[in-house]
Amino acid sequence: MTIGRITNFLLFFIVLIGLSIRPTVAQQLGGPSHGADKPYFLTAAFMCEKIENRQPVNPTAVFSASRKKMYCFSSFDDVRSKSYIYHNWFRRDVPVANIKLLLQSPKWSTFSSMPLRETEKGPWRVEITGENGEILSVLRFSVAD
Amino acid sequence: MDEIRVFLSSLRWQDVLDIAINSYILFRLYVLFRGTNTFRIMLGIAGLWFFQQIAIYLGLIVTSWLIQGITAAATIIIIVIFRNEIRSVFQTQNFRSVLWGVPRQNKETPVDLLFDALFELATLKVGALVVFPGRENLTEQIQGGVLWNGKISKEMIRTIFWRNNPVHDGAILIQGDRVAQVGCILPLSQRKDLPSYFGTRHRAMAGLAEVSDAVVVAVSEESGAITAAKGEGIFPVKRRQDLEQILEGRAGRKEQARAFFKRESFQRRLAAVLSFFFITGVWASFTRSMDTLITLDIPIRYSNRRSGVEIVETTANVIQLQLSGSGALIRSLKAEQVQVNLDLGKAVVGKNTFLLTSDNINLPPGIKLSRIDPPKVDVVVDVPIIKEVAVQVDWVGKLREDLILTEVTITPASVRISGLSLLLNQFETVYTEKVLLDNIQKRGELIAKLAPESPLQLAAGQSGTVRIRFVVQQRAPLDSPNGP
Numbered sequence: 001m002t003i004g005r006i007t008n009f010l011l012f013f014i015v016l017i018g019l020s021i022r023p024t025v026a027q028q029l030g031g032p033s034h035g036a037d038k039p040y041f042l043t044a045a046f047m048c049e050k051i052e053n054r055q056p057v058n059p060t061a062v063f064s065a066s067r068k069k070m071y072c073f074s075s076f077d078d079v080r081s082k083s084y085i086y087h088n089w090f091r092r093d094v095p096v097a098n099i100k101l102l103l104q105s106p107k108w109s110t111f112s113s114m115p116l117r118e119t120e121k122g123p124w125r126v127e128i129t130g131e132n133g134e135i136l137s138v139l140r141f142s143v144a145d
Numbered sequence: 146m147d148e149i150r151v152f153l154s155s156l157r158w159q160d161v162l163d164i165a166i167n168s169y170i171l172f173r174l175y176v177l178f179r180g181t182n183t184f185r186i187m188l189g190i191a192g193l194w195f196f197q198q199i200a201i202y203l204g205l206i207v208t209s210w211l212i213q214g215i216t217a218a219a220t221i222i223i224i225v226i227f228r229n230e231i232r233s234v235f236q237t238q239n240f241r242s243v244l245w246g247v248p249r250q251n252k253e254t255p256v257d258l259l260f261d262a263l264f265e266l267a268t269l270k271v272g273a274l275v276v277f278p279g280r281e282n283l284t285e286q287i288q289g290g291v292l293w294n295g296k297i298s299k300e301m302i303r304t305i306f307w308r309n310n311p312v313h314d315g316a317i318l319i320q321g322d323r324v325a326q327v328g329c330i331l332p333l334s335q336r337k338d339l340p341s342y343f344g345t346r347h348r349a350m351a352g353l354a355e356v357s358d359a360v361v362v363a364v365s366e367e368s369g370a371i372t373a374a375k376g377e378g379i380f381p382v383k384r385r386q387d388l389e390q391i392l393e394g395r396a397g398r399k400e401q402a403r404a405f406f407k408r409e410s411f412q413r414r415l416a417a418v419l420s421f422f423f424i425t426g427v428w429a430s431f432t433r434s435m436d437t438l439i440t441l442d443i444p445i446r447y448s449n450r451r452s453g454v455e456i457v458e459t460t461a462n463v464i465q466l467q468l469s470g471s472g473a474l475i476r477s478l479k480a481e482q483v484q485v486n487l488d489l490g491k492a493v494v495g496k497n498t499f500l501l502t503s504d505n506i507n508l509p510p511g512i513k514l515s516r517i518d519p520p521k522v523d524v525v526v527d528v529p530i531i532k533e534v535a536v537q538v539d540w541v542g543k544l545r546e547d548l549i550l551t552e553v554t555i556t557p558a559s560v561r562i563s564g565l566s567l568l569l570n571q572f573e574t575v576y577t578e579k580v581l582l583d584n585i586q587k588r589g590e591l592i593a594k595l596a597p598e599s600p601l602q603l604a605a606g607q608s609g610t611v612r613i614r615f616v617v618q619q620r621a622p623l624d625s626p627n628g629p
Contacts, residue, residue: 049549058621062540062550062582093573123537123576140553140574142540144582 075109087112171420262302272366274316279358290326449490458525467516527565542582552616561604
């Protein structure tokens, strides 16, 4: 086996490992999507109880209605140019809010929030979509007592 | 031509039967009552009805009302006044001849009866003059005359020629079995070779016989002799056979009988045709007028619905139709005879708007569509589909304050549901039954039943339960117990 062939073999594995350890930070109930032609890449999406220093705190699948707000955090990489994404909030498949959010190059994290109310307990979901409505990720969670 | 074609195509078999039955009834009434006073009054009533229709057409309200009243009264009067005549008509016929056949009237001249009558007059020396017409019309030769039209009887002949009778000097005219006229004045013969004892009566007898093909019989007042004249000939009549022989040879006797039956047959055919047209006219006036309105609520009938296509919603299930037609037709109209059809052959999934026209409405012949309410109908149609949707846990209760549910994995993550496409498009999720958070202390798994919202249904072969794996962690302390 020549040195060149060994080098190619190692390079292949390095690339493979590199791809496998690409940050796919725990998607609670939905996964990020990526297309080669997309102007950005969703690296992480969480429902969380708080945003602190642009980072999600206490990612969760269940919110207590006794708290004030719930947050949807999304983080993007490889943002080629200024773009917009949407956080579409649904309660039991009924649209509640469409929130337009800005993405800036090259990396960008953004979030939206929704007040927690006693009357709005039950299953929720947030669809993170691109400008043309393509679904990037779906986060499913509940509001309980 | 188009109108006639449309009219004929709109005829129902009931209409044809209706016209046929009533035409036949009218024709039978003609056959049974012809020549009676009742028949003449019936003709008058028919004329009144005709004028009433003209009055209605012209909008003469009082006139038409008056004629209607007179017609009704005349109908009652005819039954009351002519009840005996009506009864006699039906009594003299058997049931079969009332319905079928033509009562054959004896139109042959009763020579026996006439000879007996003339013989009696001769015995009593009462003068008489009797004319038996041949083929020729005697209107030019005979003058005067009083219409009699009485059926021949011995008594009547004696009465006519009885001395004190005002018409006894004239001749009687025999037609068939009837004395048609009495007191007729005949032309006198100018012949020189007649016997000197021939008086005016005998000269009149010879005079008419000379100028026509009639046979004329005279009874002498002086001698009581019976003499017959035919052409130039004068014949004594001593026996019944003599008269029969002379009358047998009467010109056109057979032709006359043939002509009589031919005329009778023609009149019957004409009566049948007129009965048909009259009843058709009456029928048309009853059924083809548009003077009555009715409003019917008719349910919509959908046709040509493709397999699997379902009607989800319509703006109207019942259409209100305002129909017009004759009172008779409208009264006999049943809702089942009217149909409102909507062709769903070209309907697409979603809302379809149909404009209702007369093409959508099926009506019995003679009924006209005046109004459709509502004029358009929106129909939402849908097709059943199977759709894959995500499964989500419906968490309830309260998780311990120091714990946080960080991860939930459901197996299977999605299920297939079946239903109508428009409905399923509104759903992206099937939820589990409520899963209690209160008892969750650490990571674990549980089985939960799916609880699809009505009217969602799990597709065939789909399990009704899912496995839920969950991860709990200690909650990181927040600045505020109630969050930011």
